[in-house]
Amino acid sequence: AARFAELNGCARAEGFDPAGVKQPLNRWILSEAAQAAEEIAAGIPSFKFNEAAGAAYRFVWNQFCDWYLELAKPILQGEGVDAAERVETQATVAYVIDLIAQLLHPFMPFLTEELWAQKAGVGAPRKSGPGDAALVCLTRWPDLSALKDAAAEAEIGFVVDLISDIRSVRSEVNVPAGTQAPLVLVNASAATRATIESWRPMIERLARVSEIAFETAAPAQSAQIIVRGEVAALPLAGLIDLDAERARLAKELAKLDQDIAVVEKKLGNPDFMARAPEEIVEENRERKAAAEARKAKIAEALARLA
Template sequence: LVRDEKGGKMSKSKGNIIDPLELIDEYGADALRFTLCAMAAPGRDIKLSKQRIEGYRNFTTKLWNAARYCQMNDCVPDSTFDPASCKETGNRWIVGEMAKLRSQLENAMASYRFNDAAQAAYQSVWNVFCDWYLEFTKPILNGSDEAAMAETRAATGWALDQLLIMLHPIMPFVTEELWQELDGNRETQLIRAGWPQYGDEAIDGEASAEMDWIVRLISLIRTIRSEVNVPAAAKITALLRDCNQQEQGRLARHRDLVLRLARLDTIGFSEETPKGSAQAVLDNATLILPLEGVIDIAAEVARLNKEIAKAGGEMKGFEKKLSNEKFLANAPEEVIEENRERLAGHAQHRDRLLDALARLQAS
């Protein structure tokens, strides 16, 4: 059942009916379709709001902009491209990611879990392809290695094609438009294109482990920078302690990528921890960010303690309400659930602040 954003049943008398034709005019049919799929969890009603549809319209825009990037860099479909021929680690990684997505979608759709299918597609398009893989391609496409450039163009065009095919059941209109736009000489419409047939054999375990490690390294540096208020424009130093040979090799191969995406001045190895550093564990290694002179560490510790106390106070308010038997007996279920979600949100926020404080106080 589709309900309004507060969980109420839609009716003319309440004036809370949302006309789907108006939503299509404002946000597009694909954004509405994706919203309904993403929220269609088995056994649960859909709480529909314009804000959610707007969010998935942004997803459609993200896909369109990714296609524009590919087109501008001549990353177009190549019928002769063989995904198994890739030599560049990033390209081997994206081939494997497409194989993982195909498996996730098939399993979800076979059991009618369309919400899981939509979320898997969203994650792969927004995070894997747009936020990471396209960023990995930029140094290669702007470089001088002709063989690497040719392979990367073909791999990028192929990966985008796979995403369009796999998104097509949920978003038929924008995917068909992009399918024709990227290659006007196609003999078949997207709706007639074959579903991907590759399986787990397309997953390169070594490339997956390497690029996943690079992604987690960059993400961890970005997280620490954000948590302790390092200025966005500041180029800082990063150090890795207790790295094994495999991790040292990964960093050596992707050093320039890490420097650019993590906004670092330098990154290297050290067995010492400078005073005033933030620290975090990454598999076998310890990531160290020397921050003395970059931020006022004493002031940042004070700020974090203040924010932790504030989050704790918010949590106590919700815990008191949710332990009140009268409130639980009389409040609507959606109100109780909202309070539980807000309590969980404050708890997660406090935990992140505690992690940030621990990192600053570790050295």
């Protein structure tokens, strides 16, 4: 991520004020950083290190690397955007990478110090923002509460959830990876229509959508998805053999029922529970939980194909 930022001209900007950011995508990542900073700061003093590390991981890996940088690529690479938007995004990326160094520092002190130093350059003057100290360990923990932005989270969060759910449904019902499918929004609100129009090219590219339409009812033979209260539908006629797919899912569901029954029989056997090592018992519990989670997913897929 740091290398990608460097290659796209994302450097610490003098006078950069995160509170003055205008683009929804940039306001969203700053808001998510604020949430992560709070969760990490709550987890460490209460000795819930797994929760603190999990919050850091989710923010850096999922939100920043998986989504923010991917959604920001067209802006950073100058695809039909104005100069001010690109400059703001470059400065936001650099600012957030500084924040990431601070948030990861309790878990990865050596790497974060190295990146902090490299970003400034040897002997280079520090600019504004979190990068004004010589070492990460000398900075104050960031207070980002003023950067929380419900409107930006509603807009970008909807786009992220929509793309994620479309990918999940495509996988569940076995739509071929290279096949593009149309997307229909059913009775979409004005806010959702505006969000879709703003992010249409990105949704089409990342979700492999051929076109997006707004209708008053879902088309026949479509898989329906509920995303933050909005209904989206993927028409599947002609993309997959619906009867064959229902049969495949029903067969997998029956196999999972058998697997769960075998594990339940073991866990319900007092002799097995008394003799088996704890790690074997735990492994069987995890197998059962995984099978039940998969069963729920298949049941959802079958309901969509009903």
